[in-house]
Amino acid sequence: MLPLVLTGCAGRHNWLASAGAEAQAVEDLFWVLILGAAVIWSLVIGLAIYAHQTSAPRKEPQARRFIVWGGAALPTLVVGGLLIWGMVILRDITAKEGDLTVRVDGERWWWRVIYDGPDGPFTTANEIRLPQGQTTLFRLTADDVIHSFWVPALGGKMDMIPGRETSLTLTPLEQGNWGGICAEYCGGAHALMRFDTIVMPPDDFRTWLAAEAAPAEIAADDPGWQVFLDEGCGACHTLRGTEAQGPVGPDLTHMASRERLGAGIYAMTPENLSRWITDTDRMKPEVDMPAYPHLSGAELEALVTFLMSLE
Missing domain, CATH: 2.60.40.420 (Cupredoxins -  blue copper proteins)
Structure with missing residues (x-):
């Protein structure tokens, strides 16, 4: 079964790809939690087996100290340390500044994307392009119900709430087309609410931004x-x-x-x-x-x- 399970760890929506600085921080936390859980599980099972196999009596003071330090103090320190680390990561990915600001509004069931162009804001949809190696600040809103903005390979997800603006930063490190999805159930076509996140060299991004900000070229007799x-x-x-x-x-x-x-x-x-x-x-x-x-x-x-x- 393992090869079948591992097929889920590939592709453009793979959150273990770590193609962004924020995704790398989340992945580091994940592996620490997995390894820590494995160590704790091994210790608990090992002690249970030892206690089951030995019949030697234990003194009550020793047992009490073991319960206090091993069952209360140590878990509190470990969980508290992980909580603080997780809050630091959350603080970093919800910063209020970036090299570029992009506003995204979750609609039914698509994405309205607003960039600051050379001559002011302009709107596009369902595709986000980002400069490699630069931090983008996303300002997120929702039009109708709660959505959730997530590019798994680049960073964590953030809810989009009607009447409220949330923020998220992404710093893509690798070029490519990384899939984005809505990570909060929002209605009938929720599973079909996706978008492309294309990471480009900074010079190519500036060229694209100027072209995208230009008006449509239409022949009146078309x-x-x-x-x-x-x-x-x-x-x-x-x-x-x-x-x-x-x-x-x-x-x-x-x-x-x-x-x-x-x-x-x-x-x-x-x-x-x-x-x-x-x-x-x-x-x-x-x-x-x-x-x-x-x-x-x-x-x-x-x-x-x-x-x-x-x-």
Whole structure:
């Protein structure tokens, strides 16, 4: 059974990957707890076996000292020390400063992500990009119910509570695409509320940030743009630099540059996007976005081509 169990210790959601400074601190605490538990268990079982096998009488004062020091004082010191260590780790990962600040709002069931760009804040969705080796301060809120923000390979998790802002810091040390998830049950599509966390070299991150902050490039005569307007997509979605300024759903300004669709659950391909538009609830049950099954043929193809051009 052990090889089957160990398969859970791999992949982009592996919290033992320790690709971030905060994750390394949590992992160190985990291994100390595991080793400490193993030592204590061995001592307790060993003493139990010894007591069972020996019939020699014990003096009451010796037994009393053993109970006081071994059963009360030592556990208090060990547990107290571990508590203080854990609180120090919690203090470090909830600091109020970072090289970069990113605001994330948990929605049903997706992530609104707000960066500070060269010309002010701008919004994206369901994908977070971070500079390698720099500390990012996340300011976390929730729109409806309690969610929980967790990138297992980079650090600990933090609850997102409606009406309250919580904070979390992550310092990624390794480049890659690390999976993020909601770690607090939040409703029907909870298991499908994911996001990508892409760690990039600092120079590449600055280039991406400038490009992501730019408005959408749209040709006024694009037939897909006309379908987008006719179907009322702009009432829910924003395309910066256009008349589409819907505040309800994810910002689509550069949606085609994201690696996944549907809050981290499908690859960003024309085929998946077509299904997402026409059969939304089947792809993600209980999602708020309505399906558009009447779109087909040239109209659907034009809309998909338009959306896939938003890079």
